[in-house]
Amino acid sequence: MTEKYNMPDEHGHFGVYGGIFVAETLIPPIQELNEAYQRYLKDPDFIAELSDDLKNYVGRPSPLYHAERWSRNLGGAQIYLKREDLNHTGAHKVNNTVGQALLAKRMGKTRIIAETGAGQHGVATATVAARLGLECVVYMGAVDVARQALNVYRMKLLGATVVAVESGSKTLKDALNEALRDWVTNVDNTFYIIGTVAGPHPYPAMVRDFQTVIGHEAKQQCLEMTGRLPDALVACVGGGSNAIGLFHPFIDDSSVAMYGVEAAGDGIETGRHSAPLSAGKRGVLHGNRTYLMSDEDGEIIETHSISAGLDYPGVGPEHAWLKDSGRAHYVSITDTEALGGFHALTKMEGIIPALESSHAMAYTMKLAPAMKKDDIIIVNLSGRGDKDMHTIAQREGIEL
Amino acid sequence: MSRLAAKFEALSKAGRKALIPFITTGDPNPEFTLPLMHAMVAAGVDIIELGIPFSDPMADGPVIQRASERALEHKMSLRRVLALAGEFRKTDQHTPIVLMGYVNPIETLGYENFADAAKRADVDGVLTVDLPPEEASQYGALLKARGIDPIFLLAPNSSDDRIQKMDAIGSGYLYYVSLKGVTGAGHLNIADVEAKLQQIRANTRLPIAIGFGVKDAEVSKTIANIGDGVVIGSALISKIEANLDNLAVAQHEIIALLTAMRLAMDT
Numbered sequence: 304m305t306e307k308y309n310m311p312d313e314h315g316h317f318g319v320y321g322g323i324f325v326a327e328t329l330i331p332p333i334q335e336l337n338e339a340y341q342r343y344l345k346d347p348d349f350i351a352e353l354s355d356d357l358k359n360y361v362g363r364p365s366p367l368y369h370a371e372r373w374s375r376n377l378g379g380a381q382i383y384l385k386r387e388d389l390n391h392t393g394a395h396k397v398n399n400t401v402g403q404a405l406l407a408k409r410m411g412k413t414r415i416i417a418e419t420g421a422g423q424h425g426v427a428t429a430t431v432a433a434r435l436g437l438e439c440v441v442y443m444g445a446v447d448v449a450r451q452a453l454n455v456y457r458m459k460l461l462g463a464t465v466v467a468v469e470s471g472s473k474t475l476k477d478a479l480n481e482a483l484r485d486w487v488t489n490v491d492n493t494f495y496i497i498g499t500v501a502g503p504h505p506y507p508a509m510v511r512d513f514q515t516v517i518g519h520e521a522k523q524q525c526l527e528m529t530g531r532l533p534d535a536l537v538a539c540v541g542g543g544s545n546a547i548g549l550f551h552p553f554i555d556d557s558s559v560a561m562y563g564v565e566a567a568g569d570g571i572e573t574g575r576h577s578a579p580l581s582a583g584k585r586g587v588l589h590g591n592r593t594y595l596m597s598d599e600d601g602e603i604i605e606t607h608s609i610s611a612g613l614d615y616p617g618v619g620p621e622h623a624w625l626k627d628s629g630r631a632h633y634v635s636i637t638d639t640e641a642l643g644g645f646h647a648l649t650k651m652e653g654i655i656p657a658l659e660s661s662h663a664m665a666y667t668m669k670l671a672p673a674m675k676k677d678d679i680i681i682v683n684l685s686g687r688g689d690k691d692m693h694t695i696a697q698r699e700g701i702e703l
Numbered sequence: 704m705s706r707l708a709a710k711f712e713a714l715s716k717a718g719r720k721a722l723i724p725f726i727t728t729g730d731p732n733p734e735f736t737l738p739l740m741h742a743m744v745a746a747g748v749d750i751i752e753l754g755i756p757f758s759d760p761m762a763d764g765p766v767i768q769r770a771s772e773r774a775l776e777h778k779m780s781l782r783r784v785l786a787l788a789g790e791f792r793k794t795d796q797h798t799p800i801v802l803m804g805y806v807n808p809i810e811t812l813g814y815e816n817f818a819d820a821a822k823r824a825d826v827d828g829v830l831t832v833d834l835p836p837e838e839a840s841q842y843g844a845l846l847k848a849r850g851i852d853p854i855f856l857l858a859p860n861s862s863d864d865r866i867q868k869m870d871a872i873g874s875g876y877l878y879y880v881s882l883k884g885v886t887g888a889g890h891l892n893i894a895d896v897e898a899k900l901q902q903i904r905a906n907t908r909l910p911i912a913i914g915f916g917v918k919d920a921e922v923s924k925t926i927a928n929i930g931d932g933v934v935i936g937s938a939l940i941s942k943i944e945a946n947l948d949n950l951a952v953a954q955h956e957i958i959a960l961l962t963a964m965r966l967a968m969d970t
Contacts, residue, residue, distance in 0.1 A: 314837065324806060324833045326762040328858035328883055330865065470768055476759060483761045488884040490860065587806045587833070588759060600780035601811030603758040 308554040310624060315504020315591075318627065320620035323503040325590050329483070332490045337505045339410050344512065349405065356401045357516060360434075361391050363398075365517075367524035367681070373651040380534065380674035382667060384654070384684040385521045385549065394657065394686030395517060395545045396427035400496055402513035404431035407494035414438045414493045418482040420447055420475035420541070421612035421659065422454025423686055424498030429463035439463040442481040444474035447611045454690050472605040475541075475615045479589050499542025500619030503590030507619050514548025521681050522552050529679060535560040535670065538683035539662040540580070540633065541613035543622045545685035550631060551621075560632065563622060564666040566608035567635035577606040579618050580626050580633040586617075593620045609638035609694065610658035612686075640665040645688065645695065657686035658694065706799040706827045707852050707875035710749055711910040711931060720968055721876075721932030722747065722923070723912055724939055724961060725803065727754035727770035728787060729779030731947055739954055740791050744798050746958045747965040752830070752934065755784050755804030762832045764887035766937040769944065781808040781817070789824035801828035801854060801875075809842075818845040828852040828875045836872045843872050856880050859899055863906050870907035876932065879903065879913045887937030891916035893925055900929050919960070920967035927968040935964065 315321045323333060343349040357363040366389065370382045387395035400417075407415060415432045417439070419425030425441040432439035441458055445467040448455055458465050471477040479502075486495045500507045500514070525533050536553060538546035540563040553559045568576035576582065579594040586595035588603060596604045596616040608614045625631035636644070641658060644665030649655045656664055660683070667682050674680070688695075696703050704712070714721055724743055728736050740751055756774035760767060781804070788800050802821065809817045809831060821829060829846055831839070836855060843853040852875025857866060859882065869877055881896050882888055896913065903911055913926050914934030923933045939957050946953035 322838050323835060324838055325835065326832050326858075326880075327835060327856040327861060327865070328880060330835055330858075331860040331862070470765070471758060471772075480759050480761045484764070484885045487762065488888065490883055585810070587810050589761070590833070592810075595807070597807060597811060599811070600782065601757075601808030602775060602780070603807070 310621060311504065311508055315508065317620045317624035320592050320623040321504055321507055322592055323590065324587050324592065325503050326487060328487045328490060329503070332486070333503055335410070339406055340505050340509050343406060343409060349409065353402055353405055356405070357398065361397050361401060362389065363516065364520045365389050367521055367528065369528070370652050373648065374671065376651055377668060377671040379671040379676065380678035380680045382671055383525065383533070383679060383681045385517060385681055387517060387545065387683060387685045388654070388656065388660070388687035392427045392430050393689065394423040394427065395514065395548060396424045396498055397430065398516055398548070399498065399510050399513040399544065400424070400427040400431045403494070403496045404435055407437065408435055410494065412492060412494035414489065415496055416440045416442070416482050416485050416493055417496045417498060418442045418475065418478035419498065420478070420614055421610065422447065422451040422458065422690060423612060425463070425465070426454050426457050426461070428496050429458040429461035432463065433461045440485065441465050442468055442478040442485070444468050444472070444478050446473040447475065450694055451611055451690060452693070474606070475611070476603065499544040500547050500621060501542045501589055501591055501593070501617055507591060507621055510544055511547045511551055511621065514544050515551045517545065517548035517683065518550060518552035521549060525679065525681060532556055532559055533679040533681045534558070534674065535562060535680045537562045537564065537663045537667050537670065537680060539564045539613060539659050539685060540618060540622060541566070541577070541615050541659065542617070543619035545683050547619060547621055549681070549683045554630060561630065562666060562670065563631055563633045564662045565633060565635040566610060566613035566662055567637040568607040570637055571635055575607040576635065577608040577613050577615060578635045579616060580622060581635045588617050591620045593617050593623045609641060609698065610662065612657070612659040613662065634666055636662040636665045642695070642698070644668060654684065655688035656684055657688045658691045660685045705850060705852055705875060707750065710799050711876060714749065720927040720930070721749040721912060722961065722965055722968060723750045723752055723932050723934045724748050725752040725754060725934055725936030726939060727756055727767060727774050728784045729756060729774035729777055730770040730940065731773045731943055731950070732777050733779060733783065735950055736787060737790060739957065741795065742954060742958055743961060744795060746961045748961055750799045750801060750932070752801045752803045753784060753788060755781050755802055755808055757805040757808060760805065762885055764885040764937060766887045766940050766944065770940045781812055785820050785824045785826070788826050792825040799827035801830055802826055803830040804832065806831050806834045814842050814845055818849050818851065821846070821851055822849040826851060828854045830854040830856070830878060832856065836868045839872060847874065854878055857903060859883055859895065863902065866903055866906035870909060873909060876910040876912050877907060878934065879911050879930065880915045881913050882916050884915065886915055888916055891922065896926070897929050920963040923964040924967040933964070933968065
């Protein structure tokens, strides 16, 4: 019997990864947040309110759907889709924002800020802020504002102020920089809802804890539907929140293989990708030590992916740890392959996945045929594809 | 005694305060920096903070962000900053140099390699914005073993406990960030700074340099009366940005501002 998995340590370290790497002004609010998070995670009233919101507002549990036709077509393992696309706002992101917003409310914060890439986290944040009547400012790279116009409009409808960030590469990493600058300026009344399992401790652990509802449900549903645990889990990895949400409850189940799928963009060999676990090196950015895409001088490299939600040079520190420990495998899928996954699921099952999730679908198309017909794969369908219609049409030369 | 400690001791004896300019190394090009450093010394500055350009300067306002971007366009890097600091030292053995930047370039070079290189360049202090004491014990020890002062930030919301931590791990001086915000922000409150300095002094005997939000001679005089040193960055870099087509004017305006500050602080 091996020791039960219990990361991170009290300082937020996953081995050498994680930690707290921020300017001094952010130390007190991070300590305050950590204390609140530790307290409320054990508070029965908080847990009851969170459970109620997840059930009645988010619409949980999300189904575990046996994609029979697609499984047959691929001719290998049985594929089960964890339908996070059916959540309110259309992605897994809301699991976390509902939780953090409840924390913000209990901590007496009146103003919410967030960063967003594809806009899913921004929408999920604007949604909960609207519901609680809190001021909301969302930072989004100017490049992403252009390619995710629909989500920008949704956030504005929900009452959020969307700030287009013009610095650096004008994508998710720059949105995070700008959100940190806002936080350092408005620490007293502002709660920063980080959307992924990155950032300074306690964010990687806290966001994970809010997202593990995915894996807990999937485990129970799989046992009920098939009488056993799955053989493999597949999820896309940008920052890595949907993947860790699915993986974490299975870490001690050593028979379950885990595959995190990074964005290979134009191909790892071209350098134009967003795959730090596959082709990056150790570094420190945005409050934690992890795998990063940086050059020989430690400057962060511009990333590329067709999917705005995966277009990030870092990755959550727990994934870095899971990679080094060998417990999870990290693979990558190109833009073109992801589009293949997108079309396959759409045509085979009548489900239009987000471009982010399409990376997981594309890897499943490689993995399933190599497995036995009675093997089980759970794939996290982390979001729906409505937001990506323009991107895909444009890429395929279709005018809408 | 380190060059920084000696400098603050000499200033204290003379009843003067340290004038500490911050410039981003290689902004707007690598050739501009070294002559500017010597000119600043001639204008009476005491310590020079050399910014290490970084692609993601999270604690900086737009002025220093753009300075970093200009420097990076010319492929300025930590290695080249160290080389330039070493070059400066060949002709100036007296003015302390403090490198200021973010941790990833140092992490990438390797902490021990960096400490060795900083020693070779005869750098006096290093301030790493996103490396708080909790994560800095190995780094701090490596620097101190080579006679280099690890310099830490204090913020308006730092507790007694935090200040004591910085006092224990830091040396040379502590850098008090005078406002909640990024570099170059415009809402410095003198009464708040005064009150905070009392709390800081009660917890450390290290000299305190005050920065963020210092824009002109008048503010520098007021700040000098409270702390042991005044740091000015964005206001200098603004002069570069306003004169990119005529860098002689940029240098002239920087020197004029520093001269006015020096005069205001000394009278």
